[in-house]
Amino acid sequence: QVQLVQSGAEVKKPGASVKVSCKASGYSFSSHGISWVRQAPGQGLEWMGWISAYNGNTNYAQKVQGKVTMTTDTSTSTAYMEVRSLRSDDTAVYYCARLGIMAKPLWGQGTLVTVSS
Amino acid sequence: NFMLTQPHSVSESPGKTVTIACTGSSGSIASNYVQWYQQRPGSAPTTVIYEDNQRPSGVPDRFSGSIDSSSNSASLTISGLKTEDEADYYCQSYHTSDHVVFGGGTKLTVL
Numbered sequence: 001q002v003q004l005v006q007s008g009a010e011v012k013k014p015g016a017s018v019k020v021s022c023k024a025s026g027y028s029f030s031s032h033g034i035s036w037v038r039q040a041p042g043q044g045l046e047w048m049g050w051i052s053a054y055n056g057n058t059n060y061a062q063k064v065q066g067k068v069t070m071t072t073d074t075s076t077s078t079a080y081m082e083v084r085s086l087r088s089d090d091t092a093v094y095y096c097a098r099l100g101i102m103a104k105p106l107w108g109q110g111t112l113v114t115v116s117s
Numbered sequence: 118n119f120m121l122t123q124p125h126s127v128s129e130s131p132g133k134t135v136t137i138a139c140t141g142s143s144g145s146i147a148s149n150y151v152q153w154y155q156q157r158p159g160s161a162p163t164t165v166i167y168e169d170n171q172r173p174s175g176v177p178d179r180f181s182g183s184i185d186s187s188s189n190s191a192s193l194t195i196s197g198l199k200t201e202d203e204a205d206y207y208c209q210s211y212h213t214s215d216h217v218v219f220g221g222g223t224k225l226t227v228l
Contacts, residue, residue, distance in 0.1 A: 050217065095161060095162070
């Protein structure tokens, strides 16, 4: 079954970091990139960046430059996104998704990250 | 930067047809594929249209997508509206091959 399965919900204190995982199955992981998308409560979808699962090249949205790091582990077909220096406005559902031009879209189930003291 | 603009909300009655537009800010929207996602409250987005006008298996043919180069817009049309179609709808395309762009989303009310 072609799917992306994300790690579970997290609660973090302000200033902490969080690392969300996204495990791919059912397709050739290295053949497509992974995007990360954020959705704050009551808001729309915000693209955060993209990583090539082939060579690890990244392209981050300007808004998250320096705050987010995306990586992949091809041995386990897993993508990761780390968000540092968390603030309350980082509270959101984070999705991984395969959104490349040459692939049918595929979304993970989402990971809720709550930042609260 | 390339942006996609959608109406904030639309409403229509059951059985009717509704069209949601997604307008590109610059360049030609026809240069890259447009996708459309449906998102119900508390759920992840699901694909209703990909590559401008392709329906994934399981999506009813009441959903269709099109491109209008003259208005630099993509459109999602839903015919024979059902109450279950009530959701948020997002268009998505690309600024470059590694830079994804989303529209702001449209809340569809079926009443």
